[in-house]
Amino acid sequence: xxxxxxxxxxxxxxxxxxxxxxxxxxxxxxxxxxxxxxxxxxxxxxxxxxxxxxxxxxxxxxxxxxxxxxxxxxxxxxxxxxxxxxxxxxxxxxxxxxxxxxxxxxxxxxxxxxxxxxxxxxxxxxxxxxxxxxxxxxxxxxxxxxxxxxxxxxxxxxxxxxxxxxxxxxxxxxxxxxxxxxxxxxxxxxxxxxxxxxxxxxxxxxxxxxxxxxxxxxxxxxxxxxxxxxxxxxxxxxxxxxxxxxxxxxxxxxxxxxxxxxxx
Amino acid sequence: xxxxxxxxxxxxxxxxxxxxxxxxxxxxxxxxxxxxxxxxxxxxxxxxxxxxxxxxxxxxxxxxxxxxxxxxxxxxxxxxxxxxxxxxxxxxxxxxxxxxxxxxxxxxxxxxxxxxxxxxxxxxxxxxxxxxxxxxxxxxxxxxxxxxxxxxxxxxxxxxxxxxxxxxxxxxxxxxxxxxxxxxxxxxxxxxxxxxxxxxxxxxxxxxxxxxxxxxxxxxxxxxxxxxxxxxxxxxxxxxxxxxxxxxxxxxx
Numbered sequence: 430x431x432x433x434x435x436x437x438x439x440x441x442x443x444x445x446x447x448x449x450x451x452x453x454x455x456x457x458x459x460x461x462x463x464x465x466x467x468x469x470x471x472x473x474x475x476x477x478x479x480x481x482x483x484x485x486x487x488x489x490x491x492x493x494x495x496x497x498x499x500x501x502x503x504x505x506x507x508x509x510x511x512x513x514x515x516x517x518x519x520x521x522x523x524x525x526x527x528x529x530x531x532x533x534x535x536x537x538x539x540x541x542x543x544x545x546x547x548x549x550x551x552x553x554x555x556x557x558x559x560x561x562x563x564x565x566x567x568x569x570x571x572x573x574x575x576x577x578x579x580x581x582x583x584x585x586x587x588x589x590x591x592x593x594x595x596x597x598x599x600x601x602x603x604x605x606x607x608x609x610x611x612x613x614x615x616x617x618x619x620x621x622x623x624x625x626x627x628x629x630x631x632x633x634x635x636x637x638x639x640x641x642x643x644x645x646x647x648x649x650x651x652x653x654x655x656x657x658x659x660x661x662x663x664x665x666x667x668x669x670x671x672x673x674x675x676x677x678x679x680x681x682x683x684x685x686x687x688x689x690x691x692x693x
Numbered sequence: 694x695x696x697x698x699x700x701x702x703x704x705x706x707x708x709x710x711x712x713x714x715x716x717x718x719x720x721x722x723x724x725x726x727x728x729x730x731x732x733x734x735x736x737x738x739x740x741x742x743x744x745x746x747x748x749x750x751x752x753x754x755x756x757x758x759x760x761x762x763x764x765x766x767x768x769x770x771x772x773x774x775x776x777x778x779x780x781x782x783x784x785x786x787x788x789x790x791x792x793x794x795x796x797x798x799x800x801x802x803x804x805x806x807x808x809x810x811x812x813x814x815x816x817x818x819x820x821x822x823x824x825x826x827x828x829x830x831x832x833x834x835x836x837x838x839x840x841x842x843x844x845x846x847x848x849x850x851x852x853x854x855x856x857x858x859x860x861x862x863x864x865x866x867x868x869x870x871x872x873x874x875x876x877x878x879x880x881x882x883x884x885x886x887x888x889x890x891x892x893x894x895x896x897x898x899x900x901x902x903x904x905x906x907x908x909x910x911x912x913x914x915x916x917x918x919x920x921x922x923x924x925x926x927x928x929x930x931x932x933x934x935x936x937x938x939x940x941x942x943x944x945x946x
Contacts, residue, residue, distance in 0.1 A: 543874040560858035642859025660767035660837035
């Protein structure tokens with residue numbers, strides 16, 4: 430093993446470290462330039478607490494929605510032979526590459542007050558998603574769902590389907606087999622997908638500001654608060670960014686060790 | 694955790710080696726004729742007029758090319774202070790201008806707020822107080838950008854407390870919410886309403902007269918194209934420039 434390591438070509442290591450530095454440096458910059466002297470005061474303001482609370486609630490709710498809808502979707506893509514499955518998979522990945530602002534515009538055109546579906550939601554039920562916390566959750570679920578679906582689908586494809594078949598021969602219904610056999614097998618994949626999904630939802634900006642607007646306490650999540658703080662007070666934007674960075678790192682690191690570490 | 698610290702530390706050490714980016718030396722423009730690229734940062738509310746004036750300027754100076762960056766004045770001021778290469782800055786508020794240049798700016802136009810409403814004013818909004826009706830969804834600019842600061846002032850003058858559903862990041866985003874029909878009313882500049890008559894109507898209100906925006910313009914000291922920047926600013930201040938601006942609804946100072 431040592432012999433192999435010694436032969437690691439420098440040609441690869443140098444760009445690898447530059448690449449790593451390129452990703453880590455901006456985060457280090459936040460830490461270096463943070464106004465540490467006034468940090469505590471800035472954090473104590475009601476607006477920061479409100480935006481952080483809203484961010485956590487919305488990201489978590491969006492993740493729950495993604496789990497409820499995304500796991501069956503991933504199962505459908507991985508285990509069934511329904512026609513149009515390939516096209517469905519392509520559509521699932523679109524929000525990954527779509528600029529989030531475009532996602533926001535698309536959501537507005539469908540769920541907005543004048544939208545394709547939104548006009549009926551509004552006139553029949555008096556429900557209007559833009560400018561509500563529910564709208565933030567919808568926007569976040571839209572951009573984050575592919576992360577979950579792709580992770581779970583990969584796990585399902587990697588899992589051995591013979592156990593499900595064995596369960597079926599022992600008399601389990603398809604639903605029981607899914608619940609008792611498939612789900613536990615791919616649980617680490619679901620956890621990994623959920624964490625990625627949650628992190629993506631937490632950082633969501635473009636679709637949120639386009640679709641849900643920006644109002645403190647209702648729709649102003651941390652990324653939006655950062656953006657507007659930068660307009661007037663770069664120091665407070667730095668503080669808010671730092672909070673978001675710390676929250677993301679803590680969650681990603683801790684969950685990775687506890688749930689996914691064993692399999693990764 | 695030790696590994697994480699090491700990873701974080703490595704780039705910090707690297708950071709010490711990186712030199713700060715220097716803008717290229719100002720071109721020694723000795724001649725009078727305007728050539729090269731002129732970079733103009735301008736408030737979002739100037740989008741239509743400045744685009745037009747940029748074309749006129751290029752037509753009058755065949756060697757010149759005007760490049761625009763439109764956005765919220767405060768965001769533009771931030772970008773300039775972070776070293777964005779720019780020759781001319783036109784801001785929608787003196788406060789944002791002050792962040793960039795203490796002296797040398799000239800107020801070239803003034804702008805007033807109007808209430809933007811859907812075509813035909815379906816909710817019959819006639820006064821500023823009407824937008825407080827709980828049935829009305831109102832969009833305002835965030836206080837951090839000039840149109841929001843001006844709107845706040847107008848409501849203060851009227852002794853009203855607005856209940857907006859959203860605080861948008863610039864005046865164009867605010868107007869878009871009316872255009873899309875997602876809100877019933879928004880406070881935007883008179884000129885923005887004028888530029889969007891296809892989709893919205895405007896309602897004047899008396900308090901607007903006490904919340905007027907001054908637009909200052911400046912040629913930046915660290916400019917790359919001093920002659921071009923100066924010439925563009927002169928063009929904006931010329932009769933021709935004023936004509937285009939007043940036609941769009943701006944008031945002369």
